[in-house]
Amino acid sequence: MNNSIISVSNLIKSYKDIVAVDGISFNAYKGEILGILGPNGSGKTTTLKSILGLILFDSGDIHVSGMDVKKDHLKILRNTGAVLEGARNIYWHLSPEENLKYFAGLRGLSHSYIKERMNTLLHELELADVRKKEIREFSKGMKQKVALACAFIHDPDILLLDEPTLGLDVEISRVMRNWLKEVVQKSGKSILVTSHDMDFIESVCDRVLIIKEGRILSHETLQSLKMKFSIKVFNLDIATNPDQDSIRRIEELGELTVENTDNSCRLIILLKNAMLIYDLLEILRSANLEITDFSTVESDLEDIFLNVIKDEPE
């Protein structure tokens, strides 16, 4: 794709007999946040590190801003930032200011630019008050924010984040997600992020890639992912208990739980497919079962993720 800022094509990487990444292909576009979800060992980090040239892959192609990772690795790094080991990516015996100056120096930035950019980042990430304190004294979340600032000191168009909210408290996670969304909206950056934090992915990502055992299981926008893989749970309260024949027919549509009360009955049905709701209603109508209450339970990204992973044959 011509307008893609990162293009991964048929990426394969194995360690001895273990295939870590097995023919992954995807594109990331300008101005979007692409999330990568997957169980441990699914190949998320290997994919990120391959894009950064930190891992030599066996075969396939990776292009970043039109440049080949294998040939132009150092040129690509001029416009790319990454946080790979979270809080460990920075020097704890230095202050945020010193860390920012050091990593800016390693990017070849000018003194005047560093000063201005550093002040902006420290304010935006709420680190200005602690800019001269030793990082060792900080909480994990604060350290993580400094690591993010360091990765962003050269204002790269592309940012790669590996588990950015791992072990963070709710407040710092909120600051981080708001900041990332703002950065993408304001300046059209592209962010590739791996995470186990479903809330984080759901709140910041435009598209989600679900991978397992080095292969892509799903590659959708969040909206279409929800439409495709959402689990539909329906709660129906009916006036009388259904007969055995009706129960058997309903069970053919999905997983059924029946909760009896004194004079009514609640059917909790997890349908195999949302369209089967019409068949369910037909069964209830033909058995003369009156519906007194009806509700649905929306599945969140975690349910969808587990559904996608579960459906994949081993």
Add this chain to the structure above:
Amino acid sequence: MSILNVFIVEVRMLGWELKRYLFNTGAMVVVMYIIFLGMFWGAKSIAGAGINQSSLDSMVIGYVLWMSAMFSLQGTGSVVLSESQRGTLEQIYLSPYGADIIFFFKAVTNTLFNFVILTLMLYLTMLTTGRVLSVNLLYFYLILFVSVLSLNGIGFMLGGVGLIHKRIGAVNGILSFGLIGLMLLRVYPLTSFSFLPFIAGAHTINAHIVHGTSFPLWWYLFVIGNSLFYLFIGLAIFRLFEKKAKRLNKMGQY
């Protein structure tokens, strides 16, 4: 993007670290000062008042040479390991300058810092004891700087091994102490030992400063060539290990 930026930022990093670990820096200076004083007074008390100026000069020069050699030898290897332990190694590898350039300037910065400290110690000791060493410092440090480049090359090799195996302390120790013996060898005119790293330079400094030996131009060119050879071989081997570490995904592991 001038590579001079890397040198400047490494000097600043060294400054921040010295300031942050002020107690450690102070203790290091005091210990080195005590060692220098010990050498002056110790030699005098062991050998008596008859100890001549050149023996004392030779001893002090030998010590400075060995200290500089040790720092340079362990430079890149210990930097790679400490960055790996901290978790910052991969960030170094995300610099568009390339990690080898950064490690090289880290080694050069540390070498120059050690030169400053050792010179300070020399003068402080001369002030304290009232004895003056007849050392041409410009000649001394010029040859020493060129010579330790070869050990930086060996440091790169060890750094490469460190990327894969993570622990190289034992090898570092063996090489550092092996150097003491090798530095005593006579390598001029050319012998097979002349081709070892650092030894030709160390011999040149000792022989010229302590005994006033003069060397022809070809010998100085040989010392420079020897150093550059080991530096580039070290860099090439480092890059081979680096490739292997990237193939095995060892960069971020410790």
